[in-house]
Amino acid sequence: MTQKVHNVVIVGTGPAGLTAAIYTARASLSPVIYAGLLHGGQLTTTTEVENWPGSEHGVMGPKLMQDMTAQAERFGTEIVYDTITKVDFSGPIKKLWTDSEEIHAKAVIISTGATAKTMKLENEAQLMGRGLSTCATCDGFFYKNKKVLVIGGGDSAMEEATYLSKLCSEVILVHRRDVFKASPIMVDRAKANKKIQFKVPFHVAKLVHDETGVTGAILENSETGATEEVKVDGIFYAIGHIPNSGVFLPYVETDENNYIKVHEFTKTKTPGIFAAGDIADPTFRQAITAAGMGCQAAIQVQHYLEGLEG
Numbered sequence: 001m002t003q004k005v006h007n008v009v010i011v012g013t014g015p016a017g018l019t020a021a022i023y024t025a026r027a028s029l030s031p032v033i034y035a036g037l038l039h040g041g042q043l044t045t046t047t048e049v050e051n052w053p054g055s056e057h058g059v060m061g062p063k064l065m066q067d068m069t070a071q072a073e074r075f076g077t078e079i080v081y082d083t084i085t086k087v088d089f090s091g092p093i094k095k096l097w098t099d100s101e102e103i104h105a106k107a108v109i110i111s112t113g114a115t116a117k118t119m120k121l122e123n124e125a126q127l128m129g130r131g132l133s134t135c136a137t138c139d140g141f142f143y144k145n146k147k148v149l150v151i152g153g154g155d156s157a158m159e160e161a162t163y164l165s166k167l168c169s170e171v172i173l174v175h176r177r178d179v180f181k182a183s184p185i186m187v188d189r190a191k192a193n194k195k196i197q198f199k200v201p202f203h204v205a206k207l208v209h210d211e212t213g214v215t216g217a218i219l220e221n222s223e224t225g226a227t228e229e230v231k232v233d234g235i236f237y238a239i240g241h242i243p244n245s246g247v248f249l250p251y252v253e254t255d256e257n258n259y260i261k262v263h264e265f266t267k268t269k270t271p272g273i274f275a276a277g278d279i280a281d282p283t284f285r286q287a288i289t290a291a292g293m294g295c296q297a298a299i300q301v302q303h304y305l306e307g308l309e310g
């Protein structure tokens, strides 16, 4: 039996992948999209999304992704609930594998997202979206005039603490060491901010909560082991992200943090391989920017395939 060659295979069903699916399906390219372990992507792990345009009163993350999935399917997208474990993009026909099949395509859109690093504390999964967050831009507004805690010592922790200080009554920045990975200018700016209190060298040893969500944290001094409890309304992890790019090496170039490097919008270094969303975006990491890149990748795939036809 000859192997079917798809026009385009999309890897990942977050906002980037599903937007790419909607556009390529409507362009009659019959896309096939692989969902991986988290169909719908990161937004399925949150509650209310208030910054997605078009939903005046917000929309629940899982509902938004369910609607995007239905929209992609309506135009003929084939969704496969499996994970891509290996690829070979060396030839003109791109090859991908799951544990049970080999897939061939003329073009591939990588939209595998990035996973926020967490501290793997007890009850973390249950408290995510209930006082625990990995994104100040996304969730900061829910803590207006409230007291929050930010964990981290890099540039993003300083940035998130500074951003939250504009909304919240008080921000405690907890870092396990008294030296910072963040650039001195970012640290100085945060230190000069009267609303930000630095708590170093401390780490969060335990999340304190009631039935509604986070109410505080037990902080442990990293040098002495002494503990103390702080009461806060929200806790933000700002300890980095892990882009899900490993399986695509060496066919894509990555930066020092493993984000896929793109040029001319979503092109990777390999012709026919495009990357969209958080996987290629260390800066914004928002649903709307991921969807925007998904649209760009879809149109670039269209142009790429037209070029192949001559």
Ligand SMILES: Cc1cc2nc3c(=O)[nH]c(=O)nc-3n(C[C@H](O)[C@H](O)[C@H](O)COP(=O)(O)OP(=O)(O)OC[C@H]3O[C@@H](n4cnc5c(N)ncnc54)[C@H](O)[C@@H]3O)c2cc1C
Binding pocket: 011, 012, 013, 014, 015, 016, 017, 034, 035, 036, 037, 038, 039, 040, 041, 042, 043, 045, 046, 048, 049, 050, 051, 052, 082, 083, 084, 085, 111, 112, 113, 114, 116, 128, 129, 133, 134, 135, 138, 139, 244, 247, 276, 277, 278, 279, 285, 286, 287, 288, 290
């Ligand atoms: C708790 C939380 C709340 C958030 N709130 C907001 C918000 O309010 N507003 C906002 O704009 N943004 C928010 N974000 C950020 C937003 O979710 C992301 O920016 C967005 O989901 C990125 O979309 P994406 O398509 O690039 O990737 P993701 O959503 O990360 O999706 C990645 C997809 O790739 C799949 N995948 C990974 N590896 C493989 C593989 N090997 N094979 C097949 N599939 C694979 C995964 O299963 C998943 O389907 C939030 C994020 C989190 C974690």
